[in-house]
Structures are given as structure tokens and as C-alpha cells.
Amino acid sequence: MGAMASQYGVQALHFYWIGGIPGMVFFALVVLPVYIRSGARGLPEYLDRRFGPRVRLLNACISLVGTASLAGAALYAIARVLHVVLGCNLLLGAMVSAMVVLAYVLLGGIHATIYTSIFQFFVVIAGLFPLLIAKFPFRLAAFAQRPEAWHLWQPLPMFAPHASLDRLGVVAGVGFVVSFSYWCTDFVVVQRALGARGVEEARKVPILAGFGKLAIAFLIVLPGAAAPVFLNGAHAVSHDETMPALLALVYGPTLLGLGVAALLSGLMAGFAGNASGFAAAWTQEIYRVRIRPDRPEQHYIRMGRWAVVMCFLLAGLAAYLAAQFRDLMEFLQLVLSLFYAPLLAAVLAGMFRKQARERDAPAGILLGVMTGITLEASVHLGAIHFGSQMNANFYIAILSFSVSMLVAFRVGSRTRQGSAAMVELPLEPMTVSSLRPTLTTGVLSVLLLAACLALNLIWR
Numbered sequence: 429m430g431a432m433a434s435q436y437g438v439q440a441l442h443f444y445w446i447g448g449i450p451g452m453v454f455f456a457l458v459v460l461p462v463y464i465r466s467g468a469r470g471l472p473e474y475l476d477r478r479f480g481p482r483v484r485l486l487n488a489c490i491s492l493v494g495t496a497s498l499a500g501a502a503l504y505a506i507a508r509v510l511h512v513v514l515g516c517n518l519l520l521g522a523m524v525s526a527m528v529v530l531a532y533v534l535l536g537g538i539h540a541t542i543y544t545s546i547f548q549f550f551v552v553i554a555g556l557f558p559l560l561i562a563k564f565p566f567r568l569a570a571f572a573q574r575p576e577a578w579h580l581w582q583p584l585p586m587f588a589p590h591a592s593l594d595r596l597g598v599v600a601g602v603g604f605v606v607s608f609s610y611w612c613t614d615f616v617v618v619q620r621a622l623g624a625r626g627v628e629e630a631r632k633v634p635i636l637a638g639f640g641k642l643a644i645a646f647l648i649v650l651p652g653a654a655a656p657v658f659l660n661g662a663h664a665v666s667h668d669e670t671m672p673a674l675l676a677l678v679y680g681p682t683l684l685g686l687g688v689a690a691l692l693s694g695l696m697a698g699f700a701g702n703a704s705g706f707a708a709a710w711t712q713e714i715y716r717v718r719i720r721p722d723r724p725e726q727h728y729i730r731m732g733r734w735a736v737v738m739c740f741l742l743a744g745l746a747a748y749l750a751a752q753f754r755d756l757m758e759f760l761q762l763v764l765s766l767f768y769a770p771l772l773a774a775v776l777a778g779m780f781r782k783q784a785r786e787r788d789a790p791a792g793i794l795l796g797v798m799t800g801i802t803l804e805a806s807v808h809l810g811a812i813h814f815g816s817q818m819n820a821n822f823y824i825a826i827l828s829f830s831v832s833m834l835v836a837f838r839v840g841s842r843t844r845q846g847s848a849a850m851v852e853l854p855l856e857p858m859t860v861s862s863l864r865p866t867l868t869t870g871v872l873s874v875l876l877l878a879a880c881l882a883l884n885l886i887w888r
Contacts, residue, residue, distance in 0.1 A: 430671035431755035433652025436818070438578055438887065440652065442598050443757070444645035449880040451607035452634040452641070453873050457865055459612045460621060460630050462779055471618045471775075472713050478778040479789040481717075486790050488713035490767045491615040495706040496739055497763040500746020501756050502699035505668065507747070509691050512672035513684070522747060525692070526740050529700050533736055545701060548693035555690020556647050558683055559675065578653065581888045589823060591815040601822025605829045606764050609772035616705040631869050638876045642883065667755040699743070706739035707732045758817040762804065765825035770796025770832040777836030789836070796832030800824045 433440040468474035472491075476484040503522050510521035581595070588594040611617060611634065624630035655670045658677065675687040711732040720727070750759040770793045778789070806812040807820045814820035865873065 429648045429757065430652035430655070430674075431667040432757040432818075433649045434655045434670040435667045435755055436592065437653045438580060438649060439593055439598075440649045440757075441580060441645050441883075441887065442602055444641050444649070445880050445883055446598065447602040447607045448611075448641050449638050449876060450603060451611040452638045453877060454608060455611040455621075456631040456634045456869070457873060459775070459779070460634075461627055463618070463622065464627050464630060470622055471613060471615065472709075475775075475778075479774070483774065483789045483793070484713065485718065486793055487613075487771060488709050490771055491709040491713070492706060493767055494763060495615060495702040495709065496742040497746045498760065499699050499702040499706065499739060499743040501750050501760055502695045502702070503743050504747035504750045505756060506692060506695045506699070508666075508668050509672045509688060509695070512669045513676055513688050522744065525696065525699075526743070529696050529703065530736065530740055533700050533703050534733055545697040548697040551693040552690045553647070555687045555693075556651075559651050559678065559687065560647055579888065580884060589814050589819060591819065593816065593819055593822075597819050597822030597826075601765075601825050602761070605769045605772065605825040606761060606822070609768035609825075609829070610764055613768055613771045613775055615709055616701055619705070619708070628866050628869055631865060632872070635869065635872050635876055639879070642876075642879055703736050703739045703743070706742075707735035710735040710738070753817065758821065761818060761821040762824070765821045765828065766797060766800040766804065769800070769825045769829040770794075773829050773832035773836055777833065781836075792832045792835035795835055796828040799831045800828035803827060
């Protein structure tokens with residue numbers, strides 16, 4: 429996010445605010461209760477009940493791609509931090525950090541990733557907060573050298589694919605498709621929320637996290653947006669080296685150690701969480717169901733550990749791919765646009781349709797994925813031109829989601845005619861009363877949305 433702020437200015441705030449808060453509230457108020465009241469223990473089981481085993485298998489494959497890609501991005505970022513601060517070779521830095529994370533994931537399992545994530549969160553706050561409050565206020569005048577980088581909406585044209593970003597791409601692409609698909613279908617996000625003790629407790633997980641997301645945005649984005657002014661002539665860095673280079677420039681030895689620990693802690697937490705998610709998706713959704721059912725539990729534990737090792741190898745490949753983009757967010761948004769957006773269309777169609785054809789749901793997802801891949805290939809070959817890879821990602825997400833949704837709703841209209849291939853919902857119909865939150869949850873949701881709207885107006 430610091431890299432994107434360096435490249436696009438405070439436009440990076442979109443990924444925390446409009447690209448985060450509406451999706452988190454929708455996940456809390458609409459999607460989570462449906463998952464829980466279906467009796468499913470997670471998104472894969474819900475898809476199995478709703479569409480059948482083929483969609484569950486397809487979701488597992490998408491989860492493997494997504495978690496390995498996110499882990500690879502974190503691994504590449506860790507290597508970049510070590511390269512800037514210590515002068516460490518990128519490959520060596522990646523290997524050493526991977527071995528450290530691999531050790532505590534294998535030894536501690538999912539509990540290790542949860543508790544270390546909590547600890548690492550506070551390290552991130554402690555390491556980056558001084559950068560925001562101690563070094564930047566007295567240099568505010570320098571921001572005038574880059575005024576276009578300090579507005580969220582004014583610089584954006586309404587519809588301009590040839591621009592770096594436009595309003596349609598931001599609102600429909602990241603604000604709806606990418607955000608909703610990540611928060612409503614990501615394996616790690618959904619499983620952690622479902623770890624709560626009841627519906628209302630689960631709903632409060634993303635809502636309370638949303639308030640933190642509003643504030644964390646300033647901690648990450650503002651230094652990154654100011655970095656080009658401060659680093660001008662001091663460092664020849666890529667966008668992905670913005671934050672560690674900034675720390676090396678403005679921190680003394682003590683704060684530098686804390687700041688580097690903050691960056692590494694946050695990245696390692698993401699790396700470990702996605703590695704655990706990869707192992708769970710492979711072991712529970714593919715290996716246990718499709719390859720070796722009815723084996724002793726110890727057998728699946730051993731397989732999970734081998735899956736963690738496999739994730740680390742795939743993360744190395746993903747890290748190499750991430751290095752080919754101008755910044756990490758371009759790579760991550762492309763992954764979400766290609767694979768998560770079509771899955772969101774299937775989930776939404778399943779929630780709002782009483783019946784569905786089992787065979788057509790995976791067809792819609794695959795058609796959406798292939799549509800996105802075709803558009804990205806056209807962009808890469810120069811047949812279609814966008815102002816930036818990020819803007820292309822947003823339109824890929826919109827197009828792939830739209831294609832999948834059209835197929836899903838066309839399927840929904842055909843099911844009224846009756847078919848042997850229909851799957852009757854084993855779930856209770858989704859009604860307004862079944863989705864109504866408690867007063868506390870409702871008030872928190874309204875306050876969160878209002879705060880998000882207010883920040884967008886202030887920074888417009």
C-alpha cells in the first residue's frame with residue numbers, strides 16, 4: 429500500500445475506505461448470517477450445499493491460487509525490505525524469511541498464526557506511528573509540490589480507461605466487485621469470522637475491524653504519498669521499496685530497528701496466515717474429500733504440513749511474478765479480479781435465487797475467469813490500452829463479474845421451467861427478518877458507513 433501511495437498518491441486510500449468498508453458491512457450484515465444459518469462450517473461447505481460438490485472443488489482451487497499469490501506477494505515484500513535496509517540479496521532475503529515463517533507455522537499451526545498476528549499488529553503500530561507524527565507535520569509545506577496527489581475524487585475523470593484511474597473503475601471495480609469478492613469469499617477472511625461463538629459475534633468481527641481500517645489507512649498511505657518529495661534525489665528506489673527507504677532516511681538507529689520490525693511483522697503475519705489457509709484448503713477441501721477420504725486424523729495433519737511446504741514453494745513463484753509489476757498492489761488486484769470476482773457472482777446468485785442448476789454454476793465461474801484472462805492477455809499484448817495496469821484490473825473485475833452474473837441469472841430464469849439438473853435449496857429462504865441485526869450491530873454499521881462517507885467528502 430505504501431508503494432501504491434507513492435505511485436498514485438492518496439488514491440491508495442480508496443483500498444481502505446470505499447474498497448473496504450462497504451464490503452465489510454455487507455459481509456457482516458448479509459453474507460455471514462447466511463453462511464452460519466445454513467449450518468455450514470465455512471464457505472466451501474456452503475457452496476457444496478448450495479450448488480453441489482463441483483463448485484466446492486472449484487472454490488478450493490481458487491483459494492489455492494489466491495492464498496499462494498498473497499503469500500508470494502508478502503514474501504517478495506519482505507525480501508525488498510531486507511534489501512533496502514541491510515543490502516541483502518533479494519533471493520537470500522526471501523529464503524531466510526521463508527524459513528523463519530515456515531518454522532513457526534509448522535510448529536504452532538493455526539494457533540501460532542493467530543497469536544503471532546495479534547502480537548505483530550501492535551509491533552506494526554509502534555513501528556510506523558512515529559513516522560506519521562514525528563517527521564511529517566513540520567514538512568507539510570512540501571506537499572504543495574505534489575497537490576494532485578492529495579485528493580481522492582477531484583483528479584479522477586468519470587469514465588476514462590486511458591487514465592491512470594477513473595471514477596467508474598474505483599466505484600464499480602474496487603468499491604464493489606473487488607472489495608465484495610475479497611471480503612465475502614476469501615477463505616482466510618471467512619474462516620476467521622466464522623470462528624466467533626454466534627451470529628452477532630461473527631457480525632461484529634468485520635464491523636469492529638472496519639473502524640481500525642479507517643485509521644490504519646493514514647498510518648500507511650500518508651507517508652507513502654509524501655515519499656516522492658522526501659526521497660527525491662536521496663534514493664533511486666522502486667515503488668515497492670518506498671516504505672523501507674523512507675524509514676532508512678528519516679529514522680535514527682533505534683527507531684529504524686523498530687520500524688523495520690514493524691514492516692517485517694506485518695508481512696510475515698500475512699505470509700503465515702495465507703500459508704495456513706493454503707494448507708487448510710488443500711487438506712480439507714481436496715485431499716480429504718477427493719483423494720484420500722476416511723483416513724486417520726494424524727494422516728491429514730501430516731498432509732497439512734506438507735501442504736505448507738508446497739505453499740512456500742508456490743509463493744516463491746508468485747513472488748517472481750509480483751516482481752514483474754510496477755508495484756505489488758497491481759499484482760494483487762489482478763489476482764483478485766481474475767479469480768475472486770467470478771466467485772462472488774456465483775455466491776450472490778446463490779443467495780438471492782431459490783433454485784440453481786448444479787452444472788451451470790461452475791460454468792459461470794469458469795467463463796468469468798476466462799473472460800478476465802482474455803482481457804488481461806489483450807492488455808499485455810498491446811491490443812487494448814489502459815492508462816495503468818491498476819485501471820485495467822478494475823475493468824477486468826467488472827467484466828468478469830458481469831459475465832458470471834449474467835450466466836447465473838440466466839440460469840435462475842431457466843430453473844422456473846423445471847429441470848432434472850436443478851438443486852433445491854436445503855437452506856431456509858433469506859428474508860429481511862432473518863438478516864436483521866441487533867441494535868448494537870446496526871448502530872455500529874451505520875456509524876462505520878457514515879465515517880467512511882465523511883472521510884471521502886473531506887478528502888475529495
